[in-house]
Amino acid sequence: MTITPELITQHQLSVAEYDKIVSLLGREPSYTELGVFSVMWSEHCSYKSSRIHLKKLPVTGKYVVQGPGENAGIIGIGGGWVVAFKIESHNHPSYIEPFQGAATGVGGILRDIFTMGARPIAVLDSLRFGPPVNSPHAARNQRIVEGVVSGISHYGNCFGVPTVGGECVFEECYSANPLVNVFALGICKENEVFYARASGLGNPVIYVGAKTGRDGIHGASMASAEFTEESKQKRPNVQVGDPFLEKLLLEACIEAMKTGAIVAIQDMGAAGLTSSTCEMGSRGGVGIDIDLDLVPQREPGMTAYEMLLSESQERMLIVAEKGREEEVFRVFRKWGLDAVTIGVVTEDGNMRVRHLGEIKVEIPNPALADEAPKYDRPHNVKPFRKAPMQPPFALPVSADFNADLLRLVSSPDLCSKRWIWEQFDYTVRTNTIVGPGSDAAVVRVKETDQSIAMSLDGNGRYCYLDPREGAKLAVAECCRNLATTGAIPVAATNNLNFGNPERPEIMAQLVEAIEGIAEACTFFDAPITGGNVSLYNETLGEGIYPTPVLGIVGLMQTAVPAPVQFRSERAVVVLLGGIGESDEIRFGSSQYAKVILNELWGLPPLLDMAKEKRVHDCIREAIAAGVVESAHDLSDGGLAVTLSECCTSEIGAVVALGPSDNAAMTLFHEAPSRILVTTFDAVKLFEIAARHNVECPMIGVTIKGWLQIGDGDSMWIDTPVNDLKQSFENALPGLVSQVVHA
Amino acid sequence: MKVGVIVFPGSNCDHDAWYAVNRNLHAAPGECSAEYIWHDSSTLNGVDAVVLPGGFSYGDYLRCGAIARFSPVMSSVREFAAAGGLVLGICNGFQILVEAGLLPGALLRNEHLKFICKQVALRTETVDSPFTATMRKGEIIHVPVAHGDGRYFADEATLDELEREDRVAFRYLENPNGSVRDIAGILNRERNVLGMMPHPERACDPLMGSVEGLGVFQSILSSVSALSLNAK
Numbered sequence: 001m002t003i004t005p006e007l008i009t010q011h012q013l014s015v016a017e018y019d020k021i022v023s024l025l026g027r028e029p030s031y032t033e034l035g036v037f038s039v040m041w042s043e044h045c046s047y048k049s050s051r052i053h054l055k056k057l058p059v060t061g062k063y064v065v066q067g068p069g070e071n072a073g074i075i076g077i078g079g080g081w082v083v084a085f086k087i088e089s090h091n092h093p094s095y096i097e098p099f100q101g102a103a104t105g106v107g108g109i110l111r112d113i114f115t116m117g118a119r120p121i122a123v124l125d126s127l128r129f130g131p132p133v134n135s136p137h138a139a140r141n142q143r144i145v146e147g148v149v150s151g152i153s154h155y156g157n158c159f160g161v162p163t164v165g166g167e168c169v170f171e172e173c174y175s176a177n178p179l180v181n182v183f184a185l186g187i188c189k190e191n192e193v194f195y196a197r198a199s200g201l202g203n204p205v206i207y208v209g210a211k212t213g214r215d216g217i218h219g220a221s222m223a224s225a226e227f228t229e230e231s232k233q234k235r236p237n238v239q240v241g242d243p244f245l246e247k248l249l250l251e252a253c254i255e256a257m258k259t260g261a262i263v264a265i266q267d268m269g270a271a272g273l274t275s276s277t278c279e280m281g282s283r284g285g286v287g288i289d290i291d292l293d294l295v296p297q298r299e300p301g302m303t304a305y306e307m308l309l310s311e312s313q314e315r316m317l318i319v320a321e322k323g324r325e326e327e328v329f330r331v332f333r334k335w336g337l338d339a340v341t342i343g344v345v346t347e348d349g350n351m352r353v354r355h356l357g358e359i360k361v362e363i364p365n366p367a368l369a370d371e372a373p374k375y376d377r378p379h380n381v382k383p384f385r386k387a388p389m390q391p392p393f394a395l396p397v398s399a400d401f402n403a404d405l406l407r408l409v410s411s412p413d414l415c416s417k418r419w420i421w422e423q424f425d426y427t428v429r430t431n432t433i434v435g436p437g438s439d440a441a442v443v444r445v446k447e448t449d450q451s452i453a454m455s456l457d458g459n460g461r462y463c464y465l466d467p468r469e470g471a472k473l474a475v476a477e478c479c480r481n482l483a484t485t486g487a488i489p490v491a492a493t494n495n496l497n498f499g500n501p502e503r504p505e506i507m508a509q510l511v512e513a514i515e516g517i518a519e520a521c522t523f524f525d526a527p528i529t530g531g532n533v534s535l536y537n538e539t540l541g542e543g544i545y546p547t548p549v550l551g552i553v554g555l556m557q558t559a560v561p562a563p564v565q566f567r568s569e570r571a572v573v574v575l576l577g578g579i580g581e582s583d584e585i586r587f588g589s590s591q592y593a594k595v596i597l598n599e600l601w602g603l604p605p606l607l608d609m610a611k612e613k614r615v616h617d618c619i620r621e622a623i624a625a626g627v628v629e630s631a632h633d634l635s636d637g638g639l640a641v642t643l644s645e646c647c648t649s650e651i652g653a654v655v656a657l658g659p660s661d662n663a664a665m666t667l668f669h670e671a672p673s674r675i676l677v678t679t680f681d682a683v684k685l686f687e688i689a690a691r692h693n694v695e696c697p698m699i700g701v702t703i704k705g706w707l708q709i710g711d712g713d714s715m716w717i718d719t720p721v722n723d724l725k726q727s728f729e730n731a732l733p734g735l736v737s738q739v740v741h742a
Numbered sequence: 743m744k745v746g747v748i749v750f751p752g753s754n755c756d757h758d759a760w761y762a763v764n765r766n767l768h769a770a771p772g773e774c775s776a777e778y779i780w781h782d783s784s785t786l787n788g789v790d791a792v793v794l795p796g797g798f799s800y801g802d803y804l805r806c807g808a809i810a811r812f813s814p815v816m817s818s819v820r821e822f823a824a825a826g827g828l829v830l831g832i833c834n835g836f837q838i839l840v841e842a843g844l845l846p847g848a849l850l851r852n853e854h855l856k857f858i859c860k861q862v863a864l865r866t867e868t869v870d871s872p873f874t875a876t877m878r879k880g881e882i883i884h885v886p887v888a889h890g891d892g893r894y895f896a897d898e899a900t901l902d903e904l905e906r907e908d909r910v911a912f913r914y915l916e917n918p919n920g921s922v923r924d925i926a927g928i929l930n931r932e933r934n935v936l937g938m939m940p941h942p943e944r945a946c947d948p949l950m951g952s953v954e955g956l957g958v959f960q961s962i963l964s965s966v967s968a969l970s971l972n973a974k
Contacts, residue, residue: 153857157888158798160754244752244801336751423857425888427944428796430758444949446761560949 001031011038017373024367032305032353032360036368039218039271039309040278043535046372049501050533053511056518061527063490063555071112071196071266073529074188075491077555079448082193084118085185087126087456087495087551089534094180097238098147102180103155104241107313109184110159111267114250115316117194117257118186121431122443123156125166125182126456126495126549127420130175132412132735137175144178145736152182153423158243159250162432163424165441167456170412174460176539181495181532183456183551187445194257196266196276198284198319198345203263205277205288205343206325208332209249209315212273213298215239216311226500226538245314245337252335253316259331261324268315274308274368276317277343278351282369290343292355304355319345377507383467383546384505388601391584395597398664401640401709401716404596406727408668409644411595414637415731433560439481439633444558453487453554458497459636460545461589462604467509469604471516471548476612476672478552479524480633483616484675485561486623487554492521494531494550499543501535509546510535517548523609526552562623564632566651571629571678571702573653574685575639576622577615578695580671581606591637592668605671611694612673618692619675625688627681634674640667640717642676643707644724652707652721655700663716667709678702743774743966746789748819748835750781750810755796755832759943763793766946767959774963781813790966791828792819794835796888796941806849806891807837816842828872828962829935833889836927836937845930845937846904847896853920857890861952863915864926864940868908871929872965873936873958883954885945887918892939894921894928904928911936 001007008018011034021029021037029037039045047054059067065082066074072086090105106123113120127148130141156163161184198205216239256262264284266276273295281288292307302310320328325341332339346352351368353361398404408414421436433451434442440455455478463470479489494517499506521528537544587593588602622628634642643653660666679685682698689696700709707724709717745763749756756778763776776793779786786792800809810816816838823829823844831839839845852858866874866881877883896904901923904910912927919939927938942955 150856157857157890158752158754158801160797242801244798244803247754247798248751422860425857425859427859427886427888427941427950428754428758430761430944430947430950433949558949560951 003028003034007034011035012042013038017041020373024371025363030360032308033363035305035309036274036361036363039274040368041372045271045275047533048373049375049377049535050496050510051374052376053514056514057528058518058522059527059529061491061525064527064529066529068528068530071115073491073493074116074193075529075553076190077445077448077450080190081187081445081448082190083185083187083452084113084116085183085493085553086112086530087181087183087493087549088112088532089179089181089495089497091177091179091497091534091537093238094148095176095178098144099151100238100240102148102151104239104313105180105182106152106155107241107243107246108269109182110161110246111269113184113186114253115194115265115267116188117192118188119254120161120184120186121429122185122441122454123161123163123182124441124454124456124551125152125163125180126458127166127168128174128179128460128547129170130172131170135172135175141175142736148178148180149420149423155241155243157425159247160428162426162428164426164432164443165436165454168417168420169460171460171545173542173544176542177537177544179497179547181549183493185452185454185553192257194262194265196264196280196283198264198280198286198288200263200321200345201347203319203322203345204325204341205290205345206318206320206328206339207295207315207342208318208339209337210242210245210312211296211298211338212307212310213312214302214306214310217306217309226536239311239313241313248335248337249314249316252332252337256328256331259327261320261327262318263321264319266317268317270311272309272311278365278368280317280319281351281365285349287346287348287350287352287365288343289346289352292353294340294342296338296340304353304360308353377501378504379507379511381504381508383509383512385464387465389585391588391601392599395584401663401667402719405640405644405717405719406723408591408595408637408641409724410727410731412735414591414641416729417732418729419732419736434485438564439484440487442485442561449558451556451558453482453485453556454551455481456549456551458547458549460547461600463513463547464545465589465603467512467546468516469607471513472520473604473607473672474548474550475517475520475524475526476607476609477635478550479526479616480612480675482552482554483619484631484633485556486620487556489524489526489552489554491529492526492550492552494528494548496533497537497544497547497549498535499538506543513546513548520609524613562628562631564646565630565648566646566653566678566702567629569651569702569704571680572682572698573655573700573702574677574679574682575674575697575699576619576677576689576694577674578697579657580669580674582665582669582671587665587669590668590670592664607672614692614694615673615675618689618694622677622685622688625684627679627684629678629680631675631677634676636670638668638670640709643709644728646676647707647721647724649722649725650704651702652705653700653702654708656710656712657699659711667716743791743963744789745774745776745791745793746779746786747776747793747795748781748815749778750799750813752799752801753795753797755941755943759793759795762943762946762959766956767963769963779815781815783815784818786818786822791830791962792822794831794838796833796835799834799838807834807841810838811842820844823935826932826934828965830873830962831937832941832943833939836939837891839935839937844935845928846900847894849891850893850895851891852893858918859886859888860918862887862918862940864912865915867910867913870908871911871933871936873961874911875961876964877957877961882915883957884952885940885942885955887940889939892919894925896922907931912938
């Protein structure tokens with residue numbers, strides 16, 4: 001087939017990129033080779049717009065065993081054990097086909113973990129949807145929520161990994177661009193980690209797992225373009241997942257790894273057979289020669305192009321030691337899976353693909369894996385934002401803070417997400433010490449005395465107003481969540497969800513956010529060991545809020561941490577970090593502004609990282625000293641919402657905050673670096689706080705049945721805790737279950 | 743006591759049951775252990791009790807448990823049960839026992855059509871069984887459920903018979919799935935086979951927030967010990 005300019009455009013390659021291909025090959029590519037280049041050089045696989053900026057991230061630290069560049073990052077947790085973890089997005093497929101899009105998102109990240117030899121023990125997910133009500137797309141948004149949640153549930157539950165936490169936020173900008181970011185973490189012995197570096201001339205290349213079909217062809221390229229009205233036509237590009245097969249693949253791979261016959265292994269994720277072949281070859285500095293006639297196929301008549309670009313799920317590529325193939329085959333036979341030698345490691349550094357007796361592809365591996373174009377896209381403009389700096393009107397004085405609080409705790413972002421997480425098995429594998437609905441999730445590692453705490457956070461509103469500060473706030477919040485359970489942050493992964501990088505004002509958002517993450521992750525000693533970039537989250541020219549999602553992993557001695565909720569009456573309520581500061585400009589990014597005033601303006605809350613870190617050190621020491629009855633960090637919704645979340649159906653609190661000329665701001669501003677603690681040993685807690693130079697005002701005491709907040713003279717909020725719980729718990733089912741299913 | 747945990751392709755609570763018996767039961771040294779039995783095994787290796795664990799055996803294709811019942815190991819399990827051996831089916835294990843005809847009734851899609859994972863309260867309805875012998879009648883235990891197809895169903899005559907013969911082992915205090923008569927677990931007529939949707943093996947460790955599932959395993963241990971004493 002002749003390569004025409006139309007064909008090049010269809011493959012989302014620019015003329016300059018095509019010229020580079022010709023010069024790397026020293027000839028025109030074949031049609032199949034053009035397809036191979038188009039996926040490997042897609043934004044999704046090559047990070048061509050973000051690579052030069054990702055270099056700014058800190059990637060080393062005392063716990064880091066493997067930084068970015070492998071299938072997942074690895075950190076040591078002591079006792080001869082390591083954990084592998086990473087976050088990945090499946091945003092575009094989840095819009096086109098929510099159930100399968102989300103399901104295969106889970107499947108993909110799980111394979112990234114177990115391809116390194118680590119058994120997955122936890123999944124968390126960060127979700128963004130359009131509003132389920134009060135949106136022109138409400139009905140569709142509800143269907144997407146329903147589909148995504150069922151998809152995650154279907155895949156994770158069947159695979160047998162607990163989904164232990166996450167977050168979920170609703171904004172109009174995600175109506176046509178929902179975000180599905182899935183974080184997974186697995187454990188492995190230090191000396192049993194596997195890497196995706198092919199080596200050993202003459203070693204066999206073995207294909208294992210599901211058969212190759214025509215699904216998911218060009219999935220990676222689809223994820224690298226804006227959506228248009230025609231995008232729904234791309235439904236066949238979404239892969240179909242089979243969690244049962246993935247479970248078998250997990251068990252078979254881990255068993256096969258124990259034979260010692262495996263040299264290297266990589267999953268076939270985005271760009272399937274193509275990426276696994278050229279990346280393993282490139283990392284090992286060798287060539288790989290494969291014959292597609294030997295690939296297990298779901299249907300006859302597939303072309304080389306289709307097989308190379310298929311993103312059929314639940315497949316792996318293994319390089320084994322020559323002469324020991326049978327040991328690998330035996331394990332896969334036991335698990336009823338295909339395992340076939342389809343190629344061999346060569347010395348010439350080329351990816352060579354044969355089909356029906358012809359050589360269809362012959363490309364130097366580095367050309368595909370490492371020589372992809374790198375762009376320093378223009379970004380010397382102000383990051384895109386349309387919101388005003390000043391409040392659009394004089395802020396009204398609320399007539400009824402009780403009503404405001406009830407509206408806030410039952411709003412989509414702040415209400416209980418129980419309806420979502422009860423559909424996920426969060427207790428399987430009996431490691432879950434703290435499951436969903438808390439600040440951070442905690443799973444124990446049975447083989448050691450250590451537990452892993454994990455938190456995901458991202459705030460699109462904050463980042464839209466100031467990408468750099470918003471990104472730093474996300475890092476700070478994750479670390480605060482970990483500290484609140486007593487854990488020390490040790491490493492991080494990030495998922496950068498942005499719009500079209502070819503627009504300078506969007507690129508500026510990305511650059512600012514990356515630099516913010518770099519600064520904060522360096523400050524909090526949480527190096528980035530890998531992650532994912534998802535660009536072109538735009539539909540019909542409308543972009544999402546810049547949404548970097550951080551996943552931070554912490555370590556702690558195995559123990560049951562203090563709960564988020566109040567435990568008993570007459571405990572002293574203390575606000576570690578103090579009442580905090582805000583002003584009319586910074587109040588514009590709050591949930592109060594969003595839910596009650598229906599506006600967005602100004603700036604995100606002001607972060608003082610040094611103070612933030614002192615608060616973390618202080619709470620960890622207080623927990624270790626045994627003086628903490630309950631602890632919950634303040635975030636969206638501010639103090640009043642946090643107090644509500646701490647109430648049980650029986651125990652509330654009476655809180656006196658001192659005089660304020662702006663009660664709404666005092667109650668609902670979102671200044672960071674604050675943790676609500678209850679204690680029966682306030683003296684000891686004050687002493688610890690003083691040593692850390694952390695403000696620690698006593699603000700109240702827990703009581704039975706009511707939440708009362710005032711300035712000491714008059715009550716601003718006075719409500720039965722039962723009303724708060726009802727509003728908090730009953731909101732989401734009512735919001736998302738209005739669609740009648742045909 | 744030697745407990746055999748059957749591993750089907752797709753079992754995913756096999757390790758949890760193994761861990762509960764081996765690590766959480768705190769029996770005297772050497773008094774009890776668990777081992778895995780692969781689904782195509784033709785023997786049960788002389789175990790004293792069998793656990794069919796939770797999970798998605800064979801992907802739960804066709805119907806939950808419908809393919810697993812044909813697994814080679816199931817004929818050994820059937821013989822073992824017929825000879826009076828103790829068989830505990832948890833979650834997917836319960837579904838398999840029902841499909842295999844070792845227990846009556848069926849497990850349907852949850853009434854609300856969604857997977858549900860939560861801690862539930864169960865009332866122990868009978869202590870006249872080797873699985874509940876060390877518990878108190880009426881004892882309330884808190885254990886998790888995690889299933890999409892856990893709605894127990896049987897015809898009225900069967901339900902009446904189950905109740906008449908005191909074969910309802912556990913009932914939900916708050917029914918999470920629409921099970922008829924709040925049934926969470928049932929016994930066979932000979933009382934040596936128990937199927938239950940909730941997961942007692944996930945409530946055996948203080949770190950998991952409840953140790954109230956331990957009673958089931960302690961009962962099995964004491965019943966097996968009593969049996970072997972009688973045999974001697």
